[in-house]
Amino acid sequence: MKKLAYEQLIQQLQPFLKSELSAVEKQQLDRMLMQWNDHPSDTESLKNWLQAMTRTPHANLPLPIFKAPLFPLGENVVAVLFSVQDSSRTEGTQQLEVLLRAYFACELLVLELSQNEWLLLLPAPTMYSDGKGMIAGLHSILESEWLGGVRMSVSETFFAAERLPDMVNRLRQTLHAGALFAPQVFVYFAGEYELELWVMQLSEEQRNRLPGFVEWLQMEADAEMVLTLQQFLAHGCSMSETAKALHIHRNTLVYRLDKFKQDSGFDVRTFEHAMHVKLLLIALKLRQHRQLAQPPNLQR
Amino acid sequence: MSGLRLNHIYKKYGENNIAVKDFHLDIEEKEFLVLVGPSGCGKSTTLRMIAGLEDISEGELWIGDRLVNDIPPKDRDIAMVFQSYALYPHMNVYENMAFGLKLRKFPKAEIDERVKEAARILDIEHLLDRKPKALSGGQRQRVALGRAIVRNAKVFLMDEPLSNLDAKLRVQMRAEISKLHKKLETTVIYVTHDQTEAMTMGDRIVVMKLGEVQQADTPDALYNNPINMFVAGFIGSPAMNFIEGSLSEKAGEVVFSAQNMELVIPAERAQVLKSKGYIGKQVSLGIRPEDIHDEPAFIEASPKSLVKVVVEVAENLGSEMYLYLEGIGDQTIIARVSGRSGIKENETIQLALDMNKIHMFDKETESSIFFNENYVSK
Ligand SMILES: Nc1ncnc2c1ncn2[C@@H]1O[C@H](COP(=O)(O)OP(=O)(O)OP(=O)(O)O)[C@@H](O)[C@H]1O
Numbered sequence: 001m002k003k004l005a006y007e008q009l010i011q012q013l014q015p016f017l018k019s020e021l022s023a024v025e026k027q028q029l030d031r032m033l034m035q036w037n038d039h040p041s042d043t044e045s046l047k048n049w050l051q052a053m054t055r056t057p058h059a060n061l062p063l064p065i066f067k068a069p070l071f072p073l074g075e076n077v078v079a080v081l082f083s084v085q086d087s088s089r090t091e092g093t094q095q096l097e098v099l100l101r102a103y104f105a106c107e108l109l110v111l112e113l114s115q116n117e118w119l120l121l122l123p124a125p126t127m128y129s130d131g132k133g134m135i136a137g138l139h140s141i142l143e144s145e146w147l148g149g150v151r152m153s154v155s156e157t158f159f160a161a162e163r164l165p166d167m168v169n170r171l172r173q174t175l176h177a178g179a180l181f182a183p184q185v186f187v188y189f190a191g192e193y194e195l196e197l198w199v200m201q202l203s204e205e206q207r208n209r210l211p212g213f214v215e216w217l218q219m220e221a222d223a224e225m226v227l228t229l230q231q232f233l234a235h236g237c238s239m240s241e242t243a244k245a246l247h248i249h250r251n252t253l254v255y256r257l258d259k260f261k262q263d264s265g266f267d268v269r270t271f272e273h274a275m276h277v278k279l280l281l282i283a284l285k286l287r288q289h290r291q292l293a294q295p296p297n298l299q300r
Numbered sequence: 301m302s303g304l305r306l307n308h309i310y311k312k313y314g315e316n317n318i319a320v321k322d323f324h325l326d327i328e329e330k331e332f333l334v335l336v337g338p339s340g341c342g343k344s345t346t347l348r349m350i351a352g353l354e355d356i357s358e359g360e361l362w363i364g365d366r367l368v369n370d371i372p373p374k375d376r377d378i379a380m381v382f383q384s385y386a387l388y389p390h391m392n393v394y395e396n397m398a399f400g401l402k403l404r405k406f407p408k409a410e411i412d413e414r415v416k417e418a419a420r421i422l423d424i425e426h427l428l429d430r431k432p433k434a435l436s437g438g439q440r441q442r443v444a445l446g447r448a449i450v451r452n453a454k455v456f457l458m459d460e461p462l463s464n465l466d467a468k469l470r471v472q473m474r475a476e477i478s479k480l481h482k483k484l485e486t487t488v489i490y491v492t493h494d495q496t497e498a499m500t501m502g503d504r505i506v507v508m509k510l511g512e513v514q515q516a517d518t519p520d521a522l523y524n525n526p527i528n529m530f531v532a533g534f535i536g537s538p539a540m541n542f543i544e545g546s547l548s549e550k551a552g553e554v555v556f557s558a559q560n561m562e563l564v565i566p567a568e569r570a571q572v573l574k575s576k577g578y579i580g581k582q583v584s585l586g587i588r589p590e591d592i593h594d595e596p597a598f599i600e601a602s603p604k605s606l607v608k609v610v611v612e613v614a615e616n617l618g619s620e621m622y623l624y625l626e627g628i629g630d631q632t633i634i635a636r637v638s639g640r641s642g643i644k645e646n647e648t649i650q651l652a653l654d655m656n657k658i659h660m661f662d663k664e665t666e667s668s669i670f671f672n673e674n675y676v677s678k
């Protein structure tokens with residue numbers, strides 16, 4: 001902020017100064033201006049470094065040298081990645097920072113990683129009590145106060161200086177997996193999408209070797225059946241909970257699961273088959289997604 | 301003018317993934333509209349499109365006389381109410397309600413006025429200095445409402461705002477939100493998957509299934525004149541019983557037969573079945589638990605709609621009793637009778653169906669054969 005004001009001042013003065021200054025003085029002024037541009041702030045160097053490290057696979061760049069000790073680097077932190085669909089609807093990075101500071105009331109760092117992606121670093125202890133509720137609340141507040149739809153992924157605690165680029169990658173993947181497999185959920189906690197990430201990394205051929213995958217595709221389960229299976233798995237394979245969520249009679253659920261068993265050979269009421277079907281649902285979704293869009297960009 | 305018009309709205313996430321299909325409805329100014337349906341039916345997606353949090357794939361959204369498809373959320377004159385979590389943990393109640401306005405650079409005096417007014421309406425004036433941590437769930441929910449109220453928005457959007465609260469508090473907050481709606485005279489669009497919540501709160505209810513509106517009508521109309529089996533089964537608790545059987549004509553009367561039962565359809569309804577060509581066909585009969593009777597007088601007056609059943613379970617709730625009955629079709633039938641009826645488990649009893657309250661559904665399309673397009677709500 002300060003730097004910007006100073007730059008603007010000099011730029012405004014420039015035409016005037018230039019006419020008054022000697023050639024040597026002019027050179028000196030230009031060099032000074034250049035230096036300003038060459039020396040980004042510490043947060044900016046961190047941001048540039050993070051971008052470089054996370055954009056290229058296997059990048060290995062030394063951490064930049066900072067002018068002053070930079071808040072999160074020597075600490076245990078929690079990182080939150082924010083992603084918006086349409087950045088033209090947001091109120092900008094500055095406003096985001098205002099909201100985040102008001103919400104957490106502690107030291108924190110916000111980096112704008114790209115036009116629609118931001119990283120928040122928080123000291124780990126801020127999150128101890130009811131961390132999930134707190135993040136859910138933040139999500140609602142951002143959606144109502146700052147902009148349109150936001151998706152967020154949230155890391156576990158880690159030591160910033162050691163694992164920051166890794167963590168950013170992981171958060172991106174988690175967010176991607178979350179948006180794909182749990183689109184109605186908008187906040188994704190790293191560690192809760194391991195299975196999805198794993199399936200996403202399998203090649204098509206490997207996925208086809210999942211038991212029953214090809215037959216599954218040929219079956220063309222209808223939307224109602226897929227929803228039933230999803231809900232059954234989401235409710236811990238509880239018949240009564242699932243029937244309640246789908247608002248169907250228990251007998252109807254039994255009937256659908258029986259029909260599915262008949263068609264596919266999988267009895268999702270057994271744990272093993274339930275896990276298979278979960279994998280298949282993930283693989284199926286992934287295939288549909290790939291057919292519709294560019295493959296997700298997964299670096300690792 | 302702050303009614304809404306959803307003009308053939310779609311949300312598509314790809315060819316085969318249509319979350320909302322042809323949502324077409326006028327919402328009146330000051331109406332309390334509830335969107336209800338099972339998980340994944342598109343309620344939140346619809347609400348988020350109205351809020352501007354999701355793009356509309358197809359169709360038009362009008363708020364008042366403004367087409368708002370491309371208007372960002374903050375300029376839509378709407379306020380969202382979320383679950384009780386959505387408060388700034390380190391600010392007190394006053395600051396929590398004021399902050400949104402502060403961000404929008406409202407003058408201090410006006411902020412103060414609005415916050416105090418909202419606090420008065422919500423009866424939380426004595427809590428203004430408290431931090432969220434020191435509030436109960438219900439109080440927090442009220443503050444969350446307060447944050448929306450201070451906006452003076454014309455339309456309130458609420459997505460399952462009570463889902464974090466325990467059952468008792470939920471009932472209480474339902475009543476409070478309804479009261480609040482009357483006080484504020486705003487349009488409310490309220491999402492829930494709980495049909496009881498929908499029935500008690502809504503002026504009108506939209507029942508959705510797999511992205512499609514099934515029926516949009518008053519609670520009374522949904523209950524008494526459901527358009528199809530889905531709505532009939534979704535609205536009402538315990539749910540409507542469905543019995544599969546066939547229709548035939550015997551001695552000038554139309555008879556519904558299923559395993560272990562034969563019921564004579566009253567003349568007026570029989571006529572409808574005849575004229576629509578259902579004689580000799582398979583249908584599903586629907587009867588609500590409260591329309592199955594055990595009172596001797598009713599039974600005596602209904603010799604043509606008696607059933608003999610075995611009571612598997614009798615659940616006595618005091619004022620009323622739920623009977624889980626076997627012996628008709630292969631499904632358990634539920635009846636709701638008086639808590640004083642003295643019926644015991646494992647008894648074989650005789651009950652009578654109120655044939656003027658029965659519903660009849662096409663076996664293929666599941667649509668209601670008696671559906672009345674011109675039904676007038678009570
Ligand atoms: N961003 C998205 N991408 C793809 N599909 C989505 C997306 N958002 C929602 N869906 C799908 O749209 C359908 C409707 O979802 P929605 O969240 O509106 O349901 P809901 O009625 O609110 O359910 P619930 O009662 O569980 O909250 C679901 O099948 C969901 O998977």
Ligand SMILES: [Mg+2]
Nearest residue numbers: 184343344345
């Ligand atoms: Mg929802």
